[in-house]
Amino acid sequence: MDPVTDALEEIHHRLGALREGRVADYIPQLAHADPDAFGIALVSMGGNTYRAGPADTPFTIQSVSKPFVYALALGDLGPAELLRHVGVEPSGNAFNAISLEPGTGRPANPMINAGALATTALVRADGPAERFARVLGCLSAFAGRPLDVDEEVYASEAATGDRNRALAYLMRSAGSLRADPVETADTYFRQCAVRVTAADLAVMAATLANGGLNPVTGVRVVAEPDAVRTLAVMATCGMYDGAGQWLLDVGLPAKSGVSGGLIAASPGRFGVAVHSPPLDASGNPVRAVAALGEMARRFGLHIMHNSGLHAATVTGAERVERAGRSIAVVTAQGGLEFTETEALLYALRDLTPPEPGRLVLDLTGVSRALPGAATALAAVLADLVARGHRVAVAETLRLERAAAQGHAPTWAVFGTREAALTWAAGEDGA
């Protein structure tokens, strides 16, 4: 009994009947793909995997490799330097468009072929062999298992890859590619021919959704800011010429590939992957697009939909009598981001009178706090203490360490609410 699997299976069952689209046929190896192959996998931030249909069928990753290699290059060069070579604007064009910026020859974004070629060429390495080894290593780390290359697909891609060679030559002539064009195209063909399953892709997407930390293996694959940047680029450039419609309908950063793979990432929630070879006119897998739309509607996952659930950070703001003294007690729970911290500080301010008094802040239900939140909180507490309040905090977050960096931590810290209350009701209060 598992409602997530239930939902995926219901979607899988219904969309299995969808008979639209055409399997890519520009090379025989892709044309032979089974049009009925249809697998879904979802990996949560806790590393749990849910599946529907055969999610272990191998296929080549193709363009779905692009965001992951982009994240790798972000780590190698840093965002500013990488931006000098590869743009981040949607091109409004097909995947193999020649979208080079006039003047600089910079490709529009890393999700079109030109940008992907440039990105691959920028991965730091001594020569193409090491470069591909790093690319394969990166993809494997995202997937959480060693991946390999489908040599037959690679050979076919290489045999028909004139357009990508053309793009590479164009970029070298424009000065936006330093590497050898033929070698660069070759590395990229190998990258596209890396073999994955829907389950692999779901782990890879979940790793991006989890800020670069693989939720299954626990390994940090890329730095968090680079995962965030990669998702941002996927949001505007990942779905070719329908980026606006996709973000409107599905509301998740995504990337598709010509072999029928599609990934989407819900930041902080999960990664999902669908495999189904038949493609629509834009080159996106028909069943995968429909499945994601269905999941978004059903699970309420739209990135612009953030329905105020987090507002319940402050679960209590009351006055408690203890030992004949009135103590203001503010209780909070959950994680402290901007919004939660704002709500907490607002409650504190509201409850504490101008004249000195007694305050207990119960943070034992708070699981984690962003550094900024901790700093802000410490500042407010220090201010209250300075104004004569007797302040006790029950917490396990080690707020004092943040606070110590700027303010004298003169409030008392306890491990439990009870201990804090007891101390706050003590003699030496205001």
Place this chain on the structure above:
Amino acid sequence: MDPVTDALEEIHHRLGALREGRVADYIPQLAHADPDAFGIALVSMGGNTYRAGPADTPFTIQSVSKPFVYALALGDLGPAELLRHVGVEPSGNAFNAISLEPGTGRPANPMINAGALATTALVRADGPAERFARVLGCLSAFAGRPLDVDEEVYASEAATGDRNRALAYLMRSAGSLRADPVETADTYFRQCAVRVTAADLAVMAATLANGGLNPVTGVRVVAEPDAVRTLAVMATCGMYDGAGQWLLDVGLPAKSGVSGGLIAASPGRFGVAVHSPPLDASGNPVRAVAALGEMARRFGLHIMHNSGLHAATVTGAERVERAGRSIAVVTAQGGLEFTETEALLYALRDLTPPEPGRLVLDLTGVSRALPGAATALAAVLADLVARGHRVAVAETLRLERAAAQGHAPTWAVFGTREAALTWAAGEDGA
């Protein structure tokens, strides 16, 4: 003492020194704007307002009106019908670009002038006077106070508005506009000349961030899905030709106007507005863009950054001895969306053995649950009961009502954890 205000003031102070950009001068009324005017306002989901600089200086709303009127038209026509008239794809062009879809004459998106004209013309009304009254009413509801028109600016816009009239004629000739072109342009000029302050715009943005419910007045202005759609369109089309870079750097849906206004919305968190007349080459206010970038970095607000804080839904999963019986106790807190529910169900499944046992689910810390979450939870509980488990739930969410729609609610419900534990340890358990 208020760290949010502190941060805003620090940003305001630092960026006040920025002397780049040029005040728009295509009409004298805009050219006279004070280049030093610089106000910031932020409104949280709790309806709290934070300010830095003069946030009550009036100026005309200009293009910042576009997303709000789009949300209004979404409600009038529904998304499918509106999409037939106005696209949602980034145009990669300047604000006054002629981005009409070949064949249909449909403007690319509602954030460029052509799309805004078409959107305004679609607002349901008997004639232009009523149409503008509805537009003004909508903007006022978003702002939470009655707004009015700067008649002088309106007159100047009307006198120099040939390009917008041209766009309207083009669309009527292409069949994508039914209304009279000159009247449509006139209504749009009045819409752009509506007078607002930075504080107003922050409330308006916060209303979008809050799913269409004005967090200050408590009035629902537009339906939640329409607010979500509007934010999605802002994310890809709101910042003219730098949408990709903006989403990468700032990571928030936004919209700017030629009079120096800029809004951004952090879904479920806050709305923010900056007013500063000098514009950069793309037509975006220089200080406002810098301020948003700074806030995003400082507050960690990037929409793709969702750092797993919510994962701490399950705060306890343990076995408790009570009255000599071993009871599995799962404790959760916060809001239950997809991710939280998934984590909770996973914990339940993990802790309950195949053979019948005793289970307490403590949801007293759970503030709210999406309907889907409640349904899924009820299904799992019903299944456990059916398999012979003795299940008690401590909650105030009325899960049973959701459950009753599909499953016999045979588990026990209590208001406190203690009561649930006591009952779970009772005689008639497994």
Place this chain on the structure above:
Amino acid sequence: MDPVTDALEEIHHRLGALREGRVADYIPQLAHADPDAFGIALVSMGGNTYRAGPADTPFTIQSVSKPFVYALALGDLGPAELLRHVGVEPSGNAFNAISLEPGTGRPANPMINAGALATTALVRADGPAERFARVLGCLSAFAGRPLDVDEEVYASEAATGDRNRALAYLMRSAGSLRADPVETADTYFRQCAVRVTAADLAVMAATLANGGLNPVTGVRVVAEPDAVRTLAVMATCGMYDGAGQWLLDVGLPAKSGVSGGLIAASPGRFGVAVHSPPLDASGNPVRAVAALGEMARRFGLHIMHNSGLHAATVTGAERVERAGRSIAVVTAQGGLEFTETEALLYALRDLTPPEPGRLVLDLTGVSRALPGAATALAAVLADLVARGHRVAVAETLRLERAAAQGHAPTWAVFGTREAALTWAAGEDGA
């Protein structure tokens, strides 16, 4: 018995069977045109008219008016000033394309609607009524008879002319149009609704081919350089998006209109017009395009085909004994342009030895000489005389007048070859 008419009739007969294309139907008045209407007319430089089919059926001139009004505006403003407002580059786009130059808003050329609107607006006049009167007067002078307006077509064009109004507004907003947009469009609609016949259009085209002098009425309509410029613009911009193919196949400057008219001009030879309403996908009349291709092939009229016929300028270069003296005699005929003059001068140089001798230049067969040719010839003759030659010229061209402007005309001039020979054989020779 007339071979030109024979050829036209044969072409007319054969192409009458062509059943492709569709009559324009954007207004009912055009949609009612008879698809079988098919007339051809050709007017030679001598003013002779040849016809096949009904060449007197009236129809509205539509876009065929564009080159004539352009020629009028060239006269009003001069080419440099007109170029500041209307470009001369092919746009590679459809007739109603928005081809405004970035920055200036200048339309690409006067053969697309935007350029035609701008051109009409530049015709010098006090107000729209006088402006249209001048346009109508110009078209009538080209046709050699008073033309009038089809008021019904005009009214329909005005009722459906939003796109042209849009173009006019766009240009005024871009600063490339000063006049009132609605008035400008209205004048242009009247211009397009002027009623002509195929025979009229042939006279009009012949007037351009004849350097602006109407070969039927003998009236100079526009200055010769302006006629030449107009033909040059027609050559690159007249046939919409197939300019290159048209110049390759037909090799004549041409212009077509939506009502089925097509004109072509063979400079210095003739003007031709065809009327046949069904249009191809590019908006050009199917039978007219085919008829022109046929004529070009059959008559050898390609503008790049200039088959050396003129090389026979020098018909004799010999030594003649007269009165015991050897006289070099050079005989020429025809017109003297650059090439002919070059050939003549070369023969003179070739036949005259370094030492002084006797020379007769028989130009009695020369019908006309360009001023530059006469000047060059006079210079060479003066040089020969200065070097001691006894030179007699038989001519009626008044070469001496050209010569007198720079050289002492010391050669003898006679009306006949015989007189020249007699004098050249005289006593006082070298």
Place this chain on the structure above:
Amino acid sequence: MDPVTDALEEIHHRLGALREGRVADYIPQLAHADPDAFGIALVSMGGNTYRAGPADTPFTIQSVSKPFVYALALGDLGPAELLRHVGVEPSGNAFNAISLEPGTGRPANPMINAGALATTALVRADGPAERFARVLGCLSAFAGRPLDVDEEVYASEAATGDRNRALAYLMRSAGSLRADPVETADTYFRQCAVRVTAADLAVMAATLANGGLNPVTGVRVVAEPDAVRTLAVMATCGMYDGAGQWLLDVGLPAKSGVSGGLIAASPGRFGVAVHSPPLDASGNPVRAVAALGEMARRFGLHIMHNSGLHAATVTGAERVERAGRSIAVVTAQGGLEFTETEALLYALRDLTPPEPGRLVLDLTGVSRALPGAATALAAVLADLVARGHRVAVAETLRLERAAAQGHAPTWAVFGTREAALTWAAGEDGA
């Protein structure tokens, strides 16, 4: 003493002072070109050469090779087949633009690099070595002397030719190029590195102007229709993005190259070439463009300027009394093309009454007649004879041979006017 040379030298002298433009520097071998090098050469249809400045300085032909190799390919494939691979429309873009037709991948025209690469690859040959040998042989035949390759320039072009390789790969991937991309680019680099002088280029241009027959060597290099087609393509596509302006101002088909060469051809008149390395922003040689403009103005060479000089074909149309009989005598001279024939036939018809009479047609001054003209004339004469006229023709054109192909040649033919008159006045007349 030579006025043509005088004019060229005057232009050369004046423009030598022009100091604008920049020598191409993308390879060192071009960057070293002397910016003061400035030579002009003109070759007439009679094969005479005129020069100003050093016209024998060698430089590489670069893009000026394009029209000549296009003419060669026209002969190899025929125009219809070649058109399937290379279009003929102006691209409105820079010389190295990627103007491939959507769908087919066909380059826009043979004057841009993509089209030139495709054209070179289509030259029939067994392998690249033979292909280049044929290209070199063709260029040499146009120049009238064996040309060779500047190996140093070739090597540099090859080293920096990535953009051309990119274009070749793009075309192969689009299916519009079958040959090996790297080999094709290499052949093209060698073609561009062929060494010529201004004098060579003038002969080459004159050969095109002369219908493909080299006027200096007398060798036919390409068929006349192919020369005409090549000039038509030069007229619309030869001067990059200023084709319309060039045709307006100069009115001659032309082609420029990056090493400073520029050719122009006046059909039936001459070919001209200028060499001057500094280029303007469009990549055209500054002094060469100015020199051509000057020549066009001075010599009256505009292709749309055909000033009615040929109208004087009929030099006499009179009634002569001879032996008491009235004889209609029509005298003509010059070449008989369409226009001249039309004028002659018109005079014949005008002078001959319905009732049978006597007619002499004096064609002794006619130098040449197009086949169509001879046929039309023979038809008219046969008709007159059939109607009972006594017709004598004085001519040396062998009209009867054309006539015999369709009509009984029953008119009398004589070598002189006098003999014709005598016979026409004879007894057996009407």
